[in-house]
Amino acid sequence: MPKNTPKQKATIDKKIENLAPHTEDGTGQFMTTDQGLKINDDQNSLKAGERGGTLLEDFILREKITHFDHERIPERIVHARGSAAHGYFQVYESMAKYTKAGFLQDPSVKTPVFVRFSTVAGFRGSGDLARDVRGFAVKFYTDEGNYDLVGNNIPVFFIQDAIKFPDLIHAVKPEPHNEIPQAASAHDTFWDFVSLMPESMHMIMWAMSDRAIPRSLRMMEGFGIHTFRFINEQGKGCFVKFHWKPLLGVHSVTWDEALKINGKDPDFHRRDLHDAIDNGDYPEWEMGVQIVQEKDEHKFAFDLLDPTKLIPEEEVPVMRIGKMTLNRNPDNFFAETEQVAFHPGHLVPGIDFTNDPLLQGRLFSYTDTQLSRLGSPNFHEIPINRSINTVHNNQRDGHMRQQINKGKVAYNPNSLGGGCPFQAKMADGGFTSYVERIDAKKVRARSKSFFDHFSQARLFYMSQSKPEQNHIVDALSFELGHCDTEAIRVRVVGMLTQIDGGLAARVADNLGIKVPAKPEQPMNLSFGADAKPKDFQPVFVQQAVEKSAALSMANTVKNTIKTRQVAILATNGTDDSLMKMKTALEAKGAMVKVVSLKLGTFATTDNKQIKADQAFFGSSSVLFDAVYVPGGAKSIDALKNEPNAILFINEAYRHCKAIAAVAEGTDLLSTTYAGEKINSYQNDGNDLATLGIITGKSYKPEIAAAFVDAIAQHRFWQREELSKIPA
């Protein structure tokens, strides 16, 4: 890590210092009760005789059991499953032109952050690879108080108005009569709701895309979704959309892989984040902003307040303004990751809301939910939630209050306390809400500027590469195939016709149904009882661009193999290319693991002892990004007799991963389904490297270089088109 200047160090240490008094370490200490009494016997309860009944007076037993009985708190109603890390954010240059937010002024200041990633629908113990939106919540501990940017990895949302959120979540959560399915949207109630809510279609395209099955939490984008405001020192406001761009690029796994990973390692994402930080491979994201001047508010083909719309980067480029680095794992999952409380209403001067009706509802929900989840209005005193700026106000008491407020004054105005604590002038950093003219009738209504539900869904679909489009078809077919009610499938396909006829036809074909001639009427059921359905029909507005390169993962960064997991398959009698390839890959930052028939060590042909990191019985190719098979006749003969080694290669092939083999290693490939395909391509005169297959008669540095290039490509989707293999 680059050395910190004293100023940088001082800022970044503030949260660590702030947490320090609340941490505990039992190393070298006596065990005590919660009252600090040293415990002499933690193995036996107090009894009337060795074989007698346990005595009620055993306060040590009672304290221990009582605490245990109350260990669980309610999990989050959404985003229950999460993983988090500490780090810091640093702006590249002052953003004073747009905002007075203190943490966006000085490039030498490192602002501490705590970031929690999550899935939305599953329970706290659900698998990491659910097809789902990922939460991306960042708490900035700024000198002006906590600022929370509570976003997702998808830049739009399912619904336009907060009042629909409980319906959306009730629809996607396990069905109430039998609590099935866990962490999955592939069921009737979700698609029933979606089929009646055309506004969800843009988000559905994203949620059915590979974005919903990320390779790693470190390899996904983040978005603030809503349009927010920046306000500068002069009081001038502008609109802003927030982005997080991962420096490792945006990458996903395949659906078949996701299903298998959930069984092989349900903690796959959590482990990946934890291990990367532990190894010093700190995940990094650049913060991006799209700025829109107030005068341009109405120049777009959509309403900036509509959270089902994004601003194409071609229309308003993303300015990269700073970098976030995650460099420390939490010490305690419950105390930090579970108890952290985010809220989009945690603001600092220089940033404010807009009237986005989804955002407005969120501003109520987050504090409300913390009251029942964390149990008291004092949740801000939990160490992970504490501001590094000191807190002074007249709020008092409540369950578990920790602050000891001095004096007899707890009101304002007061004279007895000298008027303290004072209100802060703007010049002293006092927060003021952005002054916005509102001259309106009180109505329960939806703006007509929100009625275009399909144009951006189409923009997203059209911007996808062919393999990405295929994956959307497959995802929709899988999901709708899990719905029991045919009418729901038909209605969703009707919606798809509004996005793209080809998409609708392919899904309909998979489902064995006809594309409905006309979408079922009415298209939109989300209007009040006295409204006229015809007044709520979706409209189509021509978007400024037909395609947007930024929306396709095909255009992401593919220039590094840092932290990619590579398996080397070998056992006794493997050749010396094992170590050569391992060294070459590790030099480029890959994480290499030797997978063998059993654990323990084995010898290479040049008599080196190699330790197996994993054995086939506890490993799987879905946990890796690439696979290498060194030569050595004895090793290859043994691997040929191990069905799991064959499966390993077939799966890596099917999941479009880079595969390399040299010398006898290529014979092992030949005995797989993958090998048959590989041989026939080669016989047809194709360059195998274009398919991510690197082979050679013997190991050479060029083979390693070609393998590195292939791993950096992440996936070779053209294999899906060329041939399918069972695996």
Ligand code: HDE
């Ligand atoms: Fe949330 N959301 N949300 N949400 N949300 C919660 O707050 C809610 C929405 C998001 O890691 C809850 O502390 C409403 C959009 C994240 O702790 C709850 C609406 C976006 C997290 C809540 C939305 C999000 C939450 C549950 C519609 C992306 C996890 C536990 C009006 C911009 C934060 C909690 C963490 C969590 C309400 C929609 C992101 C119930 C009412 C849009 C990342 O308060």
